[in-house]
Amino acid sequence: MYIKLCNFGKPTDCALKAKQQPISDTPRKVRVYRIISLVLFAVCILLLIVILGLFVKLTGKQSCQNADPTDTSLQECNLKKCQDIYQQSLFHESQCSCHHDCDKGWSKFENSCYFLSKERLSWHESRKYCQRRGGDLAMITNGRLQRYLTTKGNMHYWIGLNHVGTNQWIWNNNTVLTVRYWGQRFSSGDCALLAANEEPERSWHQSICTLYLQYICQITRT
Numbered sequence: 001m002y003i004k005l006c007n008f009g010k011p012t013d014c015a016l017k018a019k020q021q022p023i024s025d026t027p028r029k030v031r032v033y034r035i036i037s038l039v040l041f042a043v044c045i046l047l048l049i050v051i052l053g054l055f056v057k058l059t060g061k062q063s064c065q066n067a068d069p070t071d072t073s074l075q076e077c078n079l080k081k082c083q084d085i086y087q088q089s090l091f092h093e094s095q096c097s098c099h100h101d102c103d104k105g106w107s108k109f110e111n112s113c114y115f116l117s118k119e120r121l122s123w124h125e126s127r128k129y130c131q132r133r134g135g136d137l138a139m140i141t142n143g144r145l146q147r148y149l150t151t152k153g154n155m156h157y158w159i160g161l162n163h164v165g166t167n168q169w170i171w172n173n174n175t176v177l178t179v180r181y182w183g184q185r186f187s188s189g190d191c192a193l194l195a196a197n198e199e200p201e202r203s204w205h206q207s208i209c210t211l212y213l214q215y216i217c218q219i220t221r222t
Contacts, residue, residue: 106219109148114138115217116153123191126158126215127172135219136160139171143200146181149216150203153196158215161192161204180204 102113127137137160140146160172169177183202191209
C-alpha cells in the first residue's frame with residue numbers, strides 16, 4: 001500500500017485521490033504463509049517422532065542380544081530367551097529321540113523296541129537270533145506290555161521265559177517270574193509262548209522248547 005502526498009490542489013481532491021489508490025493484500029498473504037509454515041512444522045515434528053520411535057525399537061532389539069537374560073524388565077530379551085530355550089529343548093529332544101528310534105521292521109513301545117518274527121525257530125535258536133540283533137527274547141513284566149504284544153501279533157510267539165533245569169519259571173535275565181498270564185489250557189514243556197489274539201490275561205502257554213514257532217525280540221533303549 002502506498003500513499004501519494006499532495007502538495008498542491010484542494011484538500012478535498014487530495015483525499016479523494018488517496019481513497020482511490022489500490023490497497024495491497026500483503027497482510028492476508030502473510031497470514032496464509034504463517035498457517036502453511038505451522039502445518040509444515042507440525043508435520044516435521046510428527047515425522048521426527050516416528051523416526052525416533054523406529055530407531056529406538058530397532059536398536060532395542062539389537063542391544064537385547066547382549067543384555068542380561070535374567071533381566072525381566074526387558075520384554076524383548078525375555079521373548080528371545082524363551083525362544084532360545086524352546087529351540088534348545090527341541091534340539092535336545094531330537095537328540096534323545098534318535099536313541100529311541102527302532103530299526104525297520106521293529107515297533108516301539110515305551111522304552112523298548114520289539115520285533116515279531118515271521119520265520120519259525122526253536123526257542124534256543126530264536127534267542128540266539130535276538131542276541132545277534134543286540135537284544136533278547138521279550139520279557140513281559142507288566143500288563144501294558146502284555147496287552148500290547150497280545151494284540152500286536154496274530155500267531156504263537158516264543159518269549160524269554162523258561163524253567164530249563166530249575167523248578168521255577170525265570171526270565172532270560174535270571175529274574176524270577178512274578179506277574180503271570182498263564183492260559184487255562186493244560187500244556188507241558190520248559191519254554192513259554194505267547195498266543196496272540198487270545199485274552200491278554202490268559203495268553204501264555206507252556207511248550208517243548210524244540211518246537212518251531214515264531215518269536216518276539218526285545219531291545220531296551222536307555
